[in-house]
Amino acid sequence: MDFxxxxxxxxxxxxxxxxxxxxxxxQVSRFLAQKGHRIYYVSTPKNISRLPKLPPNLSSDITFIPLSLPQVDGLPPGVESTSELPIHKVPFLKKAHDKLETQFVEFLKSSPQVKLIIHDFCPYWLPPIATQFGIGLVFFSIFNASSNAFLGSPSDMLGGSRRSPEDFTVVPKWMDYPNNIAFKLHEISSHRECEDTITDSERCRTMLLNCKIIAVRTCYEFEPEALRVLSRIHQKPIVPLGLLPPSLSSIQDKGDENWEALKKWLDTKQEKSTFYVALGSEVNLRVELMHELAYGIEKSELPFIWVVRKPPLVEQQSADNIIPPGFEERVSNRGLVLRGWAPQLKILAHSSIGGFLTHCGWSSVIESLGLGKPLILFPVGSSDLGLVARLMHGKKVGLEIERNDIDGSFTSDLVAKSIKRVMVDSEGEQLRTNARTMKDIFGNMELSNKYLNEFTRALEII
Structure with a gap:
């Protein structure tokens, strides 16, 4: 390339x-660095240390800027990310994040060459600083276009027509095409738990009003209508970044002994016979709900791998009773329970995996559909998980497990029924076919790079 x-x-x-x-x-930083731009990746030391190592050819183009997270009453010492916290303590992390402002300003003073900041929804204090330093802001939303469109315009975020929790349980009038994108009542109340005194929608609104470009993790091939709605309600450039599928080389990596043992176990199973269960790095279901889910998994009578994450250290409930007593013995001939971390992409890529019971995090959905695996949709936790579940259910690439709209309760029988329908029943055949065809969009590296190239050009034009 000619620079x-x-x-x-x-x-x-x-x-x-x-x-x-x-x-x-x-991932976006690495792409921009490959295109010859200089990146300053700003986070806290612990989060930076968790990132994959940079390839030698990029190590001089990406500089890590560690900011130390200020102490805040209520935030346990040493915690630097949401995955280390139960949801009701996330507001303290937001308070600590807001206190990064001083260090951020120091960094900008010492780096006068920085002319663009690609930011998230949280730092509502950033716009006046950017103006002071003559820096352009680019909002990168890791959500898909449908979730972003559901939030509405800046004036809708300020209250607009939605005043009560019930108002969020209907499809908003500005999403003027056939869809079922809305929250269930229990999802609204669980999200309220992670709100700070400055709400997420206030933060988001400030960032949207002050940025030059809104970049969204999606593509026209998957949700053209929602992208059209976003352009209309924001009246500024909406740039799809593509789906950012993980690179297949991370699957082919000759891995750890853990993977060798897992692979051996998976190799004994028939093609597409086994389902994978993982509820993300942040979900902490109440013990009784975890037990109900476990009984549903057991009643499905199908082979499975279930990754059970240990609760955050600051949670009181013991990790031992998350799984019902006797469960592992009863399913030992066909099920595997893994505690802690597991190589999700490698598991999903194995030919014996036929479906994914997921909490509906957008990254997990992208991984699954990128490998053509249908979804058993179980949105638990906060954020836009419920909206992602409705979108995937509506696109007929997954089936949402039925739950009580008000309190989120569900039965093990409905869990088992949903698993069987997605995995083996004849009425799930369409879902399985649709998920396989999604591979052409979700797993398509060329398509992803085309979008990233267009995003890079948009930044160069600013």
Whole structure:
């Protein structure tokens, strides 16, 4: 590529302190660095240390800027990301993040060459600083276009027509095409738990009003209508970044002994016979709900791998009773329960995996559909998980497990029924076929790079 005709941009990248944000921001940083731009990746030391090592050819183009997270009453010492916290303590992390302002200003003073900041929803204090330093802001939303469109315009976010929790349980009038994108009542109340005194929608609104470009993790091939709605309600450039699928080389990596043992176990199973269960790095279901889910998994009578994450250290409930007593013995001939971390992409890529019971995090959905695996949709936790579940259910690439709209309760029988329908029943055949065809969009590296190239050009034009 001929850089002589192009100005090298110096870009600061500033994600929110959650791994689901940190990783996609890093992926975009690597791409921009490959295109010859200088990146300053700003986060806290612990989050930076969790990132994959940079290839030698990029190590001089990406500089890590560690900011130390200030102590805040209520935030346990040493915690630097949402995955280390139960949801009701996330507001303290937001308070600590807001206190990064002083260090961020120091960084900008010492780096006058920075002319763009790619930021997240959280730092509502950033716009006046950017103006002071003559820096352009680019909002990168890790959500898909449908979730972003559901939030509405800045005036809708300020209250608009939605006053009560019930108002969020209907499809908003501005989403003027056939869809079922709305929250269930229990999802609204669980999200309220992670709100600070400055709400997420206030933060988001400030960032949207002050940025030059809104970049969204999606593509026209998957949700053209929602992208059209976003352009209309924001009246500024909406740039799809593509889906940022993980690179297949991370699957082919000759891995650890853990993977060798897992692979051996999976090799004994028939093709597409086994389902994978993982509820993300942040979900902490109440014990009774975890037990109900376990009984449903057991009643499905199908082979499975279930990754059970240990609760955050600050949670009181013991990790031992998350799984019902006797469960592992009863299913030992066909099920595997793994505690802690597991190589999700490698498991999903194995030919014996036929479906994914997921909490509906956008990254997990992208991984699954990128490998053509249908979804058993079980949105638990906060954020836009419920909206992602409705979108995937509506696109007929997955089936949502039925739950009580008001309190979120569900039965093990409905869990088993949903698993069987997605995995083996004849009425799930369409879902399985649709998921396989999605591979052409979700797993398509060329398509992803085309979008990233267009995003890079948009930044160069600013």
């Amino acid at each position: 002589s005709t192009k100005k090298q941009l110096h870009i600061a990248v500033f994600p929110w302190l959650a791994y689901g944000h940190i990783a996609p921001f890093f």
